[in-house]
Amino acid sequence: MDEMRYEAPETLDAAVALLAGADGDARILAGGTDVLVLLHSDMIEPGLLVDIKKIPELTSIAVEAGGFRVGAAVSAMELVEHDAFSKAWPGVIEGVKLIGSIQIMGRATMGGNLCNASPAADSVPALIAAGAIGTIVGPEGRRDVPVEDIATAPGETSLGKGEILVSFLFPPRPPHSGDAYRRFTPRTEMDIAVVGVGISLSLDDGGTCQAARVVLGAVAERALLVEAAAAALIGTPLDEAALERLAAAASAACRPIDDKRGTKEFRIKVAGVLARRAAQDALERARGN
Amino acid sequence: MARSHVTTTVNGDEYEFLCDAEQTLLDVLRDELFLTGTKEGCATGDCGACSVMLDGRLVCACLVLGVEAAGKLIETIEGLAHGDELHPLQQKFLEHNGAQCGICTPGTLIAAKALLAVNPDPSETEIRYWLAGNLCRCTGYDKIIRAVMAAAEEMREGRS
Numbered sequence A: 001m002d003e004m005r006y007e008a009p010e011t012l013d014a015a016v017a018l019l020a021g022a023d024g025d026a027r028i029l030a031g032g033t034d035v036l037v038l039l040h041s042d043m044i045e046p047g048l049l050v051d052i053k054k055i056p057e058l059t060s061i062a063v064e065a066g067g068f069r070v071g072a073a074v075s076a077m078e079l080v081e082h083d084a085f086s087k088a089w090p091g092v093i094e095g096v097k098l099i100g101s102i103q104i105m106g107r108a109t110m111g112g113n114l115c116n117a118s119p120a121a122d123s124v125p126a127l128i129a130a131g132a133i134g135t136i137v138g139p140e141g142r143r144d145v146p147v148e149d150i151a152t153a154p155g156e157t158s159l160g161k162g163e164i165l166v167s168f169l170f171p172p173r174p175p176h177s178g179d180a181y182r183r184f185t186p187r188t189e190m191d192i193a194v195v196g197v198g199i200s201l202s203l204d205d206g207g208t209c210q211a212a213r214v215v216l217g218a219v220a221e222r223a224l225l226v227e228a229a230a231a232a233l234i235g236t237p238l239d240e241a242a243l244e245r246l247a248a249a250a251s252a253a254c255r256p257i258d259d260k261r262g263t264k265e266f267r268i269k270v271a272g273v274l275a276r277r278a279a280q281d282a283l284e285r286a287r288g289n
Numbered sequence B: 001m002a003r004s005h006v007t008t009t010v011n012g013d014e015y016e017f018l019c020d021a022e023q024t025l026l027d028v029l030r031d032e033l034f035l036t037g038t039k040e041g042c043a044t045g046d047c048g049a050c051s052v053m054l055d056g057r058l059v060c061a062c063l064v065l066g067v068e069a070a071g072k073l074i075e076t077i078e079g080l081a082h083g084d085e086l087h088p089l090q091q092k093f094l095e096h097n098g099a100q101c102g103i104c105t106p107g108t109l110i111a112a113k114a115l116l117a118v119n120p121d122p123s124e125t126e127i128r129y130w131l132a133g134n135l136c137r138c139t140g141y142d143k144i145i146r147a148v149m150a151a152a153e154e155m156r157e158g159r160s
């Protein structure tokens, strides 16, 4: 194997130039919790690793346009420790907190969790439910895309050669909004989601659901934004009938695989159950603010 | 290609080493700096035997590259005791038989110390969740949990 080169540029321009100019496989290194595992099992043999953690835009959390801009390479632990963000987006934090152990959270990033493109990535459903926008910079300049359009299939993203996911922009929160993430795993810690559900919703002053986004993880080749499930909630007070329709729509949207952690039938059933529970969590939070 | 020249601080002492881009911080600690207290269990982030502190954060040394240690502050198990005086966690692990084969012990001690730094009075449940990334094939965990609770209590008394 040819030797691998490591670079840690301090600007986005330099990082894009390195990635765009590389011949052969060049990899972005964020927290490395996926990259190093792949590297040492010889699943990947990049000629160049570009560490993006020295680039300020990638590692900062800032208030912008009444919402938050979170660098794609902010570690999970740092995000969890950010009080204002955690208060605004408890569901996103629930997902982030499930990314492995305390040790893994010290390194792992949301950008890596999304761009590694595992359908079971725990931070992704709530990130999509939040309506976050990903800012991408590459040789052609900058573009903003909804997070649901970034991971496309296991291990595949819509990013082109030389492109880096720089940050996530979270929209401002209207009053009476709440979000939640629930996952099912055989063990409570250190396990991979069999099903995950992220929901974000807003109520009007009378408690009627104004807006909702429902996202399922681990039941298809990528996280699914399920409009029919959101439609089951919008215009309702999230009563029993609405939750019933939500569960049915969530189950209907699944196209899961069978594996040792869960059969197809099990995943389809559990998606409905978790959607209902996540909606109840989000509702409680929305009523509380 | 030339190996990278890296300067880093481990347990308060400055170290310099040469390493290849592929080498992990765990490889460097053990094979270049001969700090073999930090153990390798899995090399994939699952077991926590390689736990160290990197700029004040608990991490798996097997998931950090050696070159990434440049300019950082690293704390390993070798820095836990003061000379012959054991850290309260080490003392309580001895008293409660928190170590059997010992492979998981250095990583667990580092992880437990990190917990007590942010939460001096953790509940049993909090300790179990915090240490979920530290696997032990021998003790059945209970003795580890008792040892951490006893050390936490002693450290709280020592402070007041």
Ligand SMILES: Cc1cc2nc3c(=O)[nH]c(=O)nc-3n(C[C@@H](O)[C@@H](O)[C@H](O)COP(=O)(O)OP(=O)(O)OC[C@H]3O[C@@H](n4cnc5c(N)ncnc54)[C@H](O)[C@@H]3O)c2cc1C
Pocket: A027, A028, A029, A030, A031, A032, A033, A034, A035, A036, A037, A052, A072, A073, A098, A099, A100, A101, A104, A107, A108, A109, A110, A111, A112, A113, A114, A115, A116, A120, A121, A122, A123, A159, A163, A164, A165, A166, A190, A191, A192, A193, B044, B045, B046
């Ligand atoms: C023991 C263990 C347990 C785990 N448990 C869970 C779990 O329960 N739930 C879960 O969801 N995940 C889990 N994971 C995986 C999780 O740690 C990763 O998916 C992590 O979030 C990836 O982030 P990273 O910063 O480490 O990415 P890296 O490993 O650095 O990168 C991952 C991929 O994304 C690319 N990439 C990274 N950042 C960018 C960017 N800004 N722009 C473009 N491409 C980029 C990289 O090139 C690479 O292909 C676990 C991992 C381990 C080792």
Ligand code: FES
Pocket: B039, B040, B041, B042, B043, B044, B045, B046, B047, B048, B049, B050, B051, B060, B061, B062, B063
């Ligand atoms: S050796 Fe690093 S986690 Fe197992």
Ligand code: FES
Pocket: B098, B099, B100, B101, B102, B103, B104, B105, B135, B136, B137, B138, B139
């Ligand atoms: S004492 Fe043997 S693995 Fe923990």
